[in-house]
Amino acid sequence: MIRERRNKAKLEMYYDKFIKEGIIDPNIHPWVAESWLRSKSLGVGTESFSLDEKLTAQELAQHREKYCAAISFLDGLYEEIKEHFTTYNLSMLLYDQDVYVLKNYALPFYQKTAGELEGARMREEDVGTSSVCIAHRHKVPFLMFGPEMWIKDCQSGDACSAPIIVDNQVKYIVTVVSVQQNELPYSAVVALVLSIKYAMEQHLKLISSLTAKHTILDAVPLAVYHILPGGEVAYANKLGHSRLSGIVPPGSEEKEEGPNLSNVLLNYRHTPLYKGFLGVPSYNREVTWITPRKTYEDITTVVPLAGDDDDIESIVAVSLPIEDLRTLVAHTAGYTARYSLSSMVGTSNAFTTMQDKASRTARHDYHLLLQGEPGTGKQRLAHGIHQASSRAAGPLIAVKGGDMPPESLEFELFGRGGSETGGRPGKLELASGGTLFLDEVEKLSATLQEKLAEALESKQLSRSGETVHRPIDVRVIAACDTELKRLVEKGVFSARFYDIISRAVVRVPSLRARRDDLPSLAAHIIEELAVLHNLLPKHLEPAAAELIMSYDWPGNIKQLQGVVEQAFFRTPGTTITCADIIMPGEQGLSKAWKEDKAAFIEAWKAAGGNISRLANMLDVSRVTLYRYLKKYGLDKE
Template identity: 85%
Template sequence: MIRERRNKAKLEQYYDKFIQEGVIDPNVHPWIGESWQRSKDLGVGRDTFRLDVKLSREELSKRRDRYNPAISFLDGLYDEIKEHFTTYNLSMLFMDQDLYVLKNYAMPFYQKTAGELEGARILEEDIGTSSIGIAYRHKVPFLMFGPEMWIADCQNGDACSAPIIVDNQVKFVITVVSIQQEELPYSAMVAMVLSIKYAMEQHLSMVASLKAKHTILDAVPLAVYHILPGGEVAYANKLGNSRLSGIVPPGSETKGEGPNLSDVLLNYRHTPIFKGFLGVPSYNKEVTWITPRKTYEDITTVVPLSGDDGDVDSIVAVSLPIEDLRTLVAHTAGYTARYSLSSMVGSSQVFTTMQDKASRTARHDYHFLLQGEPGTGKQRLAHGIHQASSRAAGPLIAVKCGDLPPEILEVELFGRGGGEAEGRPGKLELASGGTLFLDEIEKLSAVLQDKLAEALESSQLSRSGETVHRPIDARIIAASDTDLKRMVEKNVFSASLYEIISRSVVRVPPLRVRREDVPDLAAHIIGELASLHNLPPKLLSPEAAEVIMGYDWPGNIKQLQGVIEQAFFRTTGEAITPNDIIMPGEQGLSKAWKEDKDAFVEAWKAAGGNISRLANMLDVSRVTLYRYLKKYGLDKD
């Protein structure tokens, strides 16, 4: 609140009247009268300007560091007007939101040197009534005349204080004190304080806004650049800087300068950036950036920024690295681990030994091999290892090498070159940052074995039909039903590929050597079925457990699962008994469904119309079932 000039003699009378009689004259400003009363009640001394609460040097230094943007800005303002302060005997204090003095400018403040004042607290409870306390309490600028000050030492000068408010909160307080009031009009002092207040609020609001925008830009999974004519990068967000750090020419990293893209991009004149300076925008365009160090691929948008004259002054480029897009797509497509190592069931020594080794192996980042008979759970184990590894946040992609002919499998693994319409990445690229599980790796052709070994050795590949080298960062978990070492000895499997993937080998035991785990596995399968289909849980009777423990299970866990699934859906009660179990080789649905439509329909109903479940029950592939669905004229939906 900016007030008109007051008669100081009368102000002295009002102050003395309150001190002597405790009466506040009606002519006293109500905020000042209230402050006088609080100062009296607090027992604040009236004679001397005391500074009892003060920060240590270390504490003051920390506060100054925290508020450095504000202090630096005020330093700049003061440098422009300091001659004015000297000429008119002005002093200025800058305080934080706790009213600790961060800095003292110009002349001594009420006979206090900068060393005495800086770090001191000057709340109302410390120095009594002052323009500082009133401006702070009421959040408005306030001009106070000397006789209204609580402390006698301060009554020979007038003071104007103003809160610096950002986001509706008092962040700082600034106060200017004038000793020679006759030479400096009050209006000039007030105008100076209000100008400083406005300038600082605008600056700090802009800083806060920029900080928020930088935080947002650093958080988005996009590289953002502001580029000046000629290719100089004026701004880059966090991801953009990380990309730029990889393309700066060797030897220039220590210069502390941003790169000039026209110098480091070999194909600069053929990029959307160059066209952007010609006024041509581009949106979501797939772009290849060729640098001396590496080739990058991005989905890029370039927007020209024009000045008042209509010419392009600069451009904004926003790009999404294709490897990041692939990871995002991989997660969206469900390429994540569904099982953990702890979800695998078993307590036998041979199983727990295998589980412990898998857990240790997961912590390393090298490729490795799972060896075991079909149906032993190698794929579930691969999921668990991926989830326990440092790559758990990345995708887990599985490829069954025996399901596709070599020419199609090559494209599946390495991708296909070509333009935007024809080209596509392979699973090795999509698995970047994560894990690629290659099941039945022994079924890779000799050509693909050598090509895969070369790609893993160099950590880069070329898509089928092109010569561009693309970086890859995928961990391989290979699985084989046969002894790969013997295949290498017989020269039917690549020795170089075997050396790469067999740095650690985990052997998955068959079910016949861990019979004691069979009842627990069966119970786990029953629990999963009940949860998956939202059905009441069922128990495996002791007699049924004896039956399944007495079998060798040549098809291992997969075969056990098919038998248990069939029993689960056949059982009408709460317990699965031996009568509900059709063991492999016994007369049942599986003997007739290939020729008898009614038998197939019965199995189809027992599986609830679920292709995967029926495939497990009948121990056949999904492709085979689709063929029989077509043969019998049944709708797979």
């Protein structure tokens, strides 16, 4: 509240009259008069104030941590204007909503040092009438002239206090005290306090709004980024940070460096991010991010942000990991096949024989087994069989037998019971009406094999932890990298479960058995990449095709896919040459990777960050690779 200047001699007389005779002069401001009466009834002394109610050092530190946003702002503001405080002999205090002093700025406050004041409570019952007490009670700025103060030691200066109100609540109070009224008009003190009040309120409202927005952004199942020209990430939400932590260049973790996407994305110039800085937005695009450590697949939206001169100053990217999307869809409307049988390319006898049998098998409804070496395309074949079957309108849900411990896998397949939570259905229930693809079926525990056999035979299941029987209607397509019948003969796989899933067996040939298909397979991979990334088509020069045909590809299609992908993004033009192709085992990788981290990383890049693909390339087990991944500080997929 802005007040007219008052005659201080008269104010002193009014104060003395009340202290000695208990009489309130009509000229005293009503709020001051009410406070005088309360201060007297509370028995607050008038000579000097005592700060008996005070936070401990630990409590004060906790308060300052809690209110660090306000303190930080006022610290910065004070640094800009502290010469003004020194010149005009001003002091300033910041209080919390309970009127505890959070910080003392500038000169000592009424002969009290910062150490004495900070943490002290200065309510009306502590110090009597003061500008801060009235501002706190009435929630408005208030200028109080010296003789109106209850404590006589405080009557040498004028004080102006203002509540800092955020969300309609008093969060803080700021007080500025002036003892040189002749040199600095009281109106200047009022203007200073009101300016501080406005600036702090706007800042704290902005902080509150940003905090709420950050909370919302962290809660959504999307990775959100604000990216500056050149690829520097200015902001990332929680999921975005977790994704970024997986692509920090090896060796930079200890330096705590954030990734520059133009450096760590091998296909950066072919992504919507790069096009965004050219002013081209992208909406809900399926994008592959290839990094030295891992390959990611996302559904991505990129929006360019232009400045006043219409130049693109930055971009906002929002991406949904495809794996998360698959899980979400599988738990709601089901997941449909992404590939058809016709999407599998080849003309060799081994391939066409397999394709014909898969097509015939798809028309039946019994369970079936896909057998073939790792990387031969069993998962794509399962998609094609599902899509060609009468269950195509139902969900296709995939579960990998080696992805989790047996107990967790049982919960994943059969779900969890629970009367309080309602339970959670497993993948067998979710796939009802459709197909369950069981990859790496040989890695299922014996107990789980028997439980699956029982469920498939009886066409019903009970969730883990309950006895209720639930009907299921699901077709299982199982896949195995080894000869499953031999495992049955050795007694390490359930004969009962094998009989159920092997009524039809489709053997997927290796690339060694269909070498003539290599050029068409490579061309098909290139075509899919061009469509996926909306790029011009590319093709292999004859010498490059011969180079690909000269290799045995022990990792099969997965290995071929990794090499062709790398060559596709490495090629600046439309013709992929031999120089663009890094074949597996080049530069002595097959021998050097066990001791040379750089050689291992080169192999890791060639495999697209896929652990199975890398195992096939180096002809070692996944367990061995996990040990070397840990040794070199890399993340497994």
